[in-house]
Each structure stands twice: as structure tokens, then as C-alpha cells.
Amino acid sequence: MEAFRIHNPTQIIFGKAQIAYLGSEMRKDGLQNCILIAGGGSIRKNGAYDQVINSLNQAGIRYTEAWGVQANPRLDKTRQIIDQAREFGAEAVLAVGGGSVIDTAKAVAAGMYLKDIWNAFIGKEIIKQALPLYTVLTLSGTGSEMNGNAVITNTNTHQKWGITSQFIYPRLSIIDPSLQYTLSFKQTANGAMDAISHILEFYFANERALSTLAINEALLQTITAMTDRLQKDPEDYVARANLAWSASLALNGLTGFGMNSGDWACHAIEHALSALHPEISHGEGLAVIFPAWIEYLSEKDPSRFQRWAKRVWDEDNIAQGVRRFRAKLQSWGLASSLRDLSIKPDELSQIVDIIMLNPNIGGVFKLSKEDLRLLLMLAY
Amino acid sequence: MEAFRIHNPTQIIFGKAQIAYLGSEMRKDGLQNCILIAGGGSIRKNGAYDQVINSLNQAGIRYTEAWGVQANPRLDKTRQIIDQAREFGAEAVLAVGGGSVIDTAKAVAAGMYLKDIWNAFIGKEIIKQALPLYTVLTLSGTGSEMNGNAVITNTNTHQKWGITSQFIYPRLSIIDPSLQYTLSFKQTANGAMDAISHILEFYFANERALSTLAINEALLQTITAMTDRLQKDPEDYVARANLAWSASLALNGLTGFGMNSGDWACHAIEHALSALHPEISHGEGLAVIFPAWIEYLSEKDPSRFQRWAKRVWDEDNIAQGVRRFRAKLQSWGLASSLRDLSIKPDELSQIVDIIMLNPNIGGVFKLSKEDLRLLLMLAY
Numbered sequence A, B: 001m002e003a004f005r006i007h008n009p010t011q012i013i014f015g016k017a018q019i020a021y022l023g024s025e026m027r028k029d030g031l032q033n034c035i036l037i038a039g040g041g042s043i044r045k046n047g048a049y050d051q052v053i054n055s056l057n058q059a060g061i062r063y064t065e066a067w068g069v070q071a072n073p074r075l076d077k078t079r080q081i082i083d084q085a086r087e088f089g090a091e092a093v094l095a096v097g098g099g100s101v102i103d104t105a106k107a108v109a110a111g112m113y114l115k116d117i118w119n120a121f122i123g124k125e126i127i128k129q130a131l132p133l134y135t136v137l138t139l140s141g142t143g144s145e146m147n148g149n150a151v152i153t154n155t156n157t158h159q160k161w162g163i164t165s166q167f168i169y170p171r172l173s174i175i176d177p178s179l180q181y182t183l184s185f186k187q188t189a190n191g192a193m194d195a196i197s198h199i200l201e202f203y204f205a206n207e208r209a210l211s212t213l214a215i216n217e218a219l220l221q222t223i224t225a226m227t228d229r230l231q232k233d234p235e236d237y238v239a240r241a242n243l244a245w246s247a248s249l250a251l252n253g254l255t256g257f258g259m260n261s262g263d264w265a266c267h268a269i270e271h272a273l274s275a276l277h278p279e280i281s282h283g284e285g286l287a288v289i290f291p292a293w294i295e296y297l298s299e300k301d302p303s304r305f306q307r308w309a310k311r312v313w314d315e316d317n318i319a320q321g322v323r324r325f326r327a328k329l330q331s332w333g334l335a336s337s338l339r340d341l342s343i344k345p346d347e348l349s350q351i352v353d354i355i356m357l358n359p360n361i362g363g364v365f366k367l368s369k370e371d372l373r374l375l376l377m378l379a380y
Helices: A018-028 A048-059 A075-088 A099-111 A177-182 A185-203 A210-232 A237-250 A265-276 A282-298 A303-313 A318-331 A345-355 A369-379 B018-028 B048-059 B075-088 B099-111 B177-182 B185-203 B210-232 B237-250 B265-276 B282-298 B303-313 B318-331 B345-355 B369-379
Strands: A004-006 A011-014 A033-037 A062-066 A093-097 A133-137 A149-154 A159-164 A172-175 B004-006 B011-014 B033-037 B062-066 B093-097 B133-137 B149-154 B159-164 B172-175
Touching: A011 A018, A011 A237, A018 A048, A018 A133, A018 A172, A033 A048, A033 A075, A033 A099, A048 A093, A062 A075, A075 A099, A075 A149, A093 A099, A099 A133, A099 A149, A099 A159, A149 A265, A159 A265, A172 A237, A177 A237, A185 A210, A185 A237, A185 A265, A185 A282, A210 A237, A210 A303, A210 B210, A210 B237, A237 B210, A265 A282, A265 A345, A265 A369, A282 A303, A282 A318, A282 A369, A303 A318, A345 A369, B011 B018, B011 B237, B018 B048, B018 B133, B018 B172, B033 B048, B033 B075, B033 B099, B048 B093, B062 B075, B075 B099, B075 B149, B093 B099, B099 B133, B099 B149, B099 B159, B149 B265, B159 B265, B172 B237, B177 B237, B185 B210, B185 B237, B185 B265, B185 B282, B210 B237, B210 B303, B265 B282, B265 B345, B265 B369, B282 B303, B282 B318, B282 B369, B303 B318, B345 B369
Parallel strands: A011 A172, A033 A062, A033 A093, A093 A133, A133 A172, B011 B172, B033 B062, B033 B093, B093 B133, B133 B172
Antiparallel strands: A004 B011, A011 B004, A149 A159, B149 B159
């Protein structure tokens, strides 16, 4: 285990009907207004919007609303909201939604202090401050409610890239698992796969971080079992709550402790897929890529993958573990090949080129252009 | 799972030779001096003291030194250090040591702003601010390096009581596991038992917090396995590191998430034991009390204890799980009965009276005076 730092300043308020505290918490922090960022309208159906507005009004917090953030959130939309926030004189950013909304809100919070927010993604400007950020989570998976990461897509350049900064951790995130009752099972399963993938990006990185490995196995098992329960009953509160909390832990620092920053090749590959095809959901892209990545690498370096097969799937054999993993994802209705995602064979080399825009693929297991080509064939 | 809040602002720097960053981190926070609090001198042997002083000097941080904090740290000593800190004009508190030193430092940090620090323990004054606190940990177990709790003993009244406040979380804790190479195995095992007990205080509190239960099992297994390794080789870095990090997680909020604040009867009982007999170490007192508590309560409400026996000890039967637990603690050389701790039979009723100074014993399983009497007999 190498030297490691962890500092997660986000406050979490977790449970039913906890949105009521939002306004008074913002007041305590000395705020008088915010820009509320949202997606396409699901927060009107699940009740989050009304609860948020009530709480803001009761605390006397003024707000302007910015709607229309899409899945795989876009740079042009982010820039537009930054303009709106400046015009309004926003003192804080409030995200009400899932990971795309929260990621957009983070980019807005930091972008207020930059010439252009995209500069932060490509390393041309450094984030040194940001507006205070509050979130109300309505879809668990990305973990964005409890970390300092954001991913935005530049549709002009096909770059789906990320920023990481201590300044964009939410100050407060409210997680009411009952808001997720109205999600389709497909959305729930996509979120679960996203959380699983965050854990797996770290899991194979260091065989000696035994406490982290054991915690990660506990979370992988819990997420899988809770998703199975939600497939039967979407209003199973215990399953919603445990899945939501596991997804927050999956990318809040805990699962990466002692893990040398993780691998992240699968995320880079998936980001290329959905940069080219924005209709592909992040979770579904990962469901295709991750089993193929394990299959591909386990032939080269089996020892790390054997523990995973044994502890997570109770299988002595890696191939059998991969088979169980794929079968579980299929049972949740997720795609299991690039073909399922309607990728054309002649797009594969273009996908490899997009991945190689950032040529440093795989923090633990470096992947060459040839590795990527073979891996995508395996996933096809 | 009921509504729950979590907010842990402590930054952790973890790994070998990381103390070097201490001074510059304090400088970044705008500090120019601190009061350094320490115990009886072990930090001179393990190298922590020299590394700390070097780092402070390099950063130009002035300091005064307050030595002599004992295990089961005392109120009179705390008051004396507060006087010294006031006289020096301390801007920050720096604890270099184990849990007793860190707890004293927390009480000093808060006590600077109170008429008398003991008022905070008995509810007469509320902690509203504290000096910024930095810690360098040299003995893992209490978890004090990453939470807002402190326990101090008032030897006049036999009260070993605690405070909890958001203001006494360390701003930064540096954990270098290699500093613990020089501990005796007895000290290591006491710390491990303390960490195990923190997890168990939460573990039985809620059967539906499935993510937390799974994490807690992962930590219990890791702590046990690492302690076994350290019994063979005290300089096993991987075991030191994983034990240290597990002990920090055991009481930093993670293991209590969704657990209704835990039970804490065993801690209350142990605090009475060591208030009466300060020579009893906290970990050893807990090694006697916890198995007896499980034995006593499992007859009244078996379902919660069955999962523990199965998942932690791979036993279908609770009594067999308790036997395995006790045997493990004995194999580490810890006491297994009140008799081993040299408690006299005629002291039991006095111990019950001290426990009942705070009559609210057991957050989940309420214990009456009669329960306590029977439980102590079982532990005798």
C-alpha cells in the first residue's frame, strides 16, 4: 500500500423526507440564492421538485431554474447555464437529479471562476475555487453526490472527459432513496452497473490493500443482491436505501483507498463509445466493456482476478466468474455485446481512435492500441 | 434504516514517511504555532517525535510541548494543558500519540473556549468552537484520529465520560503504520479489540442496514486476520497498514451508517471498570465484557446474533461463535474474565453503581440494574 490521502468534506443527509432540511442548511451557510439545475422533468414526477421548492421558499432562498440537462451531459449546455448563473448573480448551485445533472452543476460551480470551463478539462486552466454546491439525488449510480469528479461531453470533438477538484465536492447532498421508486428497472440496473464498475476500477489495482478489497467485495455483493430485489419490487425501501448508499460509497474515496488511483481503462473505453453514440447509457456501455476487459486481462495476469471470482462469485475459475457476472447483467436486461448496442463493425477503429485521444489508457494494466482493438473484438 | 447524517471533514494522510508534510499543511492553513501534546515518551523511541519536530521547524511553526498524558486520560491533566495552551497563545493543537493523547488534545482544543472543559462532558456548556486540531497517530484502535469524540476520566467522581462535537474532528491526521512496529503485541491486540468493539457496538443495532452489515463483517475479518499476522511479525507492513486503516474506519461514521447510533452498553460498562481501576486497559476491559454481553443478549433476542456467528465466525450456532470469539481474544493474550482483571467479587455492586451514574445503558438493548448484575456475573 503506497502513501494515500483522503479528504471528503461532503455532508450527507440520508433518508425519507429529508429534503425539507435543504433550505435551512443553505441559510445556515449564509446563502440567499441559488441556481437550480435539473434534467428533463422526472423530478416533477417523483416529487423531488415540489419538496425542494417548498424548502427553498420556507427558508427564503431565491432561485432561478435551469432545465434540460441530458444524459451524457454536454459542454454547450454547461456554458449556457454558466451564463445564466452569472446573469442571475448566483451565490450557490443546486443540482436536483442524477449524475448528469450533478456533473453539470459541478462544472457550472467551477466555471463561474474560469475564462472557459472546457479549459479545465483539457488542462489549460486550473480550478482554484467554485460556488458552493448542494445536491438532491434522484438516481444512484455515478456517486457524483459525494466526490469531486465531473464528466462532460464536448460533442464537437467527441471528447467525453473529466475534471477532479477538491473545490467541487458538494457541500451537502441529500439522498432520499424513496425518490427512486419511480425509476424504470432499466435505469436502476444502469445505475447499479455504474456503481459496480467504480468498485471494479479499483478492485484489481493492488493485492495488498486487504481492508479495501474486503470492503469492495462487501459492496459488490450488496449492490448485486439489492438490484435483484428491486427487479422484483421497485418500492422495496430497504433495497433502495442500501443500493443508494453503496453507490455513494463506491466512488467517495473508500473503495480506492490504497489502490493507486485505480485502473479506469473501462471508463475511458465507455466514454469513447458514448461520445460517439450519446444514446448509449453509461451503465449499459460498462456492462459490455467490463466483462470483456476482465476476460482479456485475466489471461495475461490471472492472480488478481482469481480472488474476485472466488469472493464475489464463489467460483474457483476466472472464466466461470466472468460467465456468472455476464449472466447477472443479462438477467437485469443490460446489453452484453457491442452488437447489442448497435455498434457497426466498421466503427471499431474510429472508437479506438477516440479512446487514443488520451493515450494513457489503464492506470494499472496499460493498454496499447492493439490491446484495445483485440478487447473491442472480444466485446463485439 | 432511519434518516441519518454523516459529515467527516478530517483529511487523512496515510503511509510511510508522511509526517514530513505536517508543517507545510499547517502553514497552508495559516497557522504559526501550536501546542504539542504527547504521552510518556514512546514517540521518542518510534521516531515520530523527531519527524514531527523536523517538519514543524522546516515550516517555521513555533511550538510548546505538553508531555505526560496517561492511558485513560485524566481531567486534571487536561485542565493543566489548557492553562499551558492559553499562556502560550496556542493557535492550534497537535496530538502526537495514541487515542489518549488525541482525546486529551480534543478536550484542550474545545476547552480553550469554555469556562471549564468538564462542563461539556456533563452537559452544562455546549462546544461551539475549538482550536484546529492536527494528529500524528502512533497506536491504532480508538479511531479518535478520524472522529469528533473524546473520552476523559474525572478521577474525583469516577466518571469516565465522553463528548461528541463537529468542532473536534481533527483537521488533518497523519497515519504512518510503520510507527507501530515498536508496539508490544499486547498493545497491538488491545487496539485491535478496541476497533472490533466499535464495530460490534453498531453491528447488532439494525438488521436492515445491509450495506453497513456487510462492510462491518469485512472489517471484523480483516482486523482479526491482520492481528494474527502481527502476532507472528510486528514489522509486517501490510498487516500494520490494513489494521490501522480498518481501525480508523471502525469509528469514523462508516460502520454506524443506518445503525441508529449503536448500542454502547459494553463501552459504558468498560468505562466504569477502568474509572475504578485505571490500570485496566480499555481494550482488555472490552475483551472481557463484549463476549459476555453477546452471550447474555443472544438468549433474549437471537436473530441478530445468528448472522454475526455465521458471517464472522462461520458458525451456525451463536454459542459456538462466542466460543470462537473468546478463544481468539485469549490467543492474543487478552484477559477473558473479570477475575483475570483482578476485580474482587465485592466490587461488582460498586461497578454497577458507577455504570448507573448515567442510567441510560444500551441504545438498542436497554439494560436494567438487574441485567447489569447478571451480565457482570457472567463476565466474572
